[in-house]
Amino acid sequence: MSRQNMAGPFEAAISEREGTAPSNAKIEVESLDKRDIRTLSRDPQVRAIAPVMPITLVRPVDMEGTQPEPEAAATGPTWGVKAVGADVSALTGSGVTVCVLDTGIDAGHKAFSGVTLVQKDFTGSGNGDKQGHGTHCAGTIFGRDVDGTRIGVARGVTKALIGKVLGDDGSGSTDGILSGIQWAAVEQNAHVISMSIGIDLPGFVRQQVEAGMPADLATSAALQAYRANVRAFDALMGMVRSREVFENGSVIVAAAGNASRRQVNPDFEIGVEMPAAADGVISVAALQQPARALQVAPFSNTFANISAPGVGVISARLGGGLLSLNGTSMAAPHVAGIAALWWEQILTTAVPATTARAAVVAKLLASATTNGFAPGVDPADRGVGLVQAP
Template identity: 30%
Template sequence: MMQRRTSRSRRGCITWRGRWAAYPVAGAVGLTALTGLAGLAWVPPAAAEGGGQCTFPSKPFEGRPWSLKRVLIDQLWQTTKGKGVSVAVIDTGVDVKHPQLKEAVDTKRGKNMLPKKRKKDEYGNAPKRGKENGTTDLVGHGTKVAGIIAARPSDKTGFVGLAPEATVIPIQQNDAEGTGTAATLAASIEYAVKAGADVINISQDTAEALRPESVLKRAVDEALAADVVVIASAGNDGSGGNVKKTYPASYPGVLAVASSDRNNERAPFSQSGEFVGIAAPGVDMVTTVPGGGHCADNGTSFSAPYVAGVAALLRAEHPDWKQHQIVAQLEQTAERSISGRDRHVGWGVIDPVRALTEDDQPIDEPVAREGVSKAEEPSPAELQLGESTQERNERLGTYVVVGGGVLVGVLGGGALVYRDWRRRGATP
């Protein structure tokens, strides 16, 4: 089980509640949390599949990560790679120095939502704010998220984004100090809509329920009304069977994403609840890090962009589909262990190829039993008091066969008797 040490909290701030290590050692953040009561959680950084501690930059991952091996990539990209679709990554910024992200990130539409005046620490140093276009990422979290969505192919690695021709809009809303708040997240969502995002990825949550009329709820509702697909991580507090709502994932219309492991089962840390809509790989997730190279990390923070990448492909393939139809398609085609929905993985673990190939027509909501329509009930058989027609036909047929056999026997026997009589009569 992942252990934590909690440091001081600051009311009204977004705090990190996942895997993290001080820069330049891997900023392996599993999840951010929008709450003023939870503190920073410091745990050892995640290790890549090949082993070793992650640094910025890091070595390239030469093979194909397991999360991509489970997908028939060529079949997935048969009709689209996400070209023309914009995905807003509301996070810690996206580093464009990474070769696989340089062409993926739209620096003109990027935005830094952090306050310009930052509170100084006990040593009198103010945290670095970063570039205005959101392309500074000292933590690494946003760069990892963006890579899973839209990293371009490279000859040096088998890792690639699920929508390698989609465009990422970097919106820096958080940092290592947890400066972001629910208000800045709401403002980031509003900006993403204005910037023309088709999909919004939010790998953050709050452990506390927010008021129904909260500014964050209003921002989410406005994004949905603008026909934007909103995807959020479900949370990493699922260890020990803990079940609770997290926000913005729990808001109606938001696709809440849980984490699955290599066996397509819920990862132990993944948050459960009736709000969970779907699950996606979230264990040992190899992806891009600032400066270049790759590292692995765990968390629903990296399951959400996996789904966002597939959502971008669907948006490119079906630009006329509504946002709720994109969500319903992802849920309906997910791989399930039961016929319907459960609180651990929602409608199942995402199946990217099936989502892009079983798409003949849009659906408004997923249904149980894989969408098979109910067959008509059979009509009851009529009660027969006597011999049925079939039985009578079978009896008459038997008579004909037996009678025919008897007649043939009689004629054959008579012919033999007549022949013998002729022979005896002809004898001198």
């Protein structure tokens, strides 16, 4: 039985061990009582302690009338690849290592032909994708052309890390995300990490209620656990950034979340969810393209850092072929792919390795465009604008 399906006092502790490599984070999961927590909290090597919470993929959204069928799509670049300028960029992501933390990958899909895939399972369900979500996201970042359709933003990437942090049912736990980030950034030295996942706060409440806790107490416990996990993610992000003194550092990109409901009422919107809201993570909103101008998708959470195509995004389908999906899950991989292009450019310049990540982030955000948006689009919803390739 996986931890995410169990009620119990499981806690994830992030520590930084002395005498090891700089910022060598260690993530441990134990069943702790209050005395244990008090003892650990006094340990100067322990950076954060947080209850293990359930996570889930940021599920695609049905939007009738906005999804072009893959069979009807013209050959050539998808609208997302063209919108971000990847189709006219001379850069391909060559020499850049990207990581996708998601449901795994369909390694046999032709979109990933020629790519070295380093897979690691953090769920206990084994490598491989049974959901299709991770396969679709990976296709947008570095997928090769499929039957004449270009789906990949950075199709020159030849090495990709695939961290399976969501099981075959699309769920996981926060310690899996934390461990996945630590594996990719610290152990594998990934240049770019992409996440289209979110903490399942309602699921945590439901777990506690099913275990016998009154609903009001379960809600309070969930909020306290969420707060502790925010601190844990921030602590890990700080440790990852501190490695830049010794390594190239990692640009971490995440989907903002699909919980807003502007199609019902313009005021029905919520802010960026975790882990996209963690300190140092680039959060991504989803854009749609009606007849004339870009708009923020009605489901896209507000206060994102940047935006990218997220409606009618065609990418790799589990088992072969192509599939069109909607969501901030589909937007984040566009930004991850553009980050890979900026990394390629920075790596060929005289920028010191210790400032390379900061330079990539600066280029990524500063080059975004606000051209092409419909009048009245709220800057808080679209961030600095539509991500653009170098």
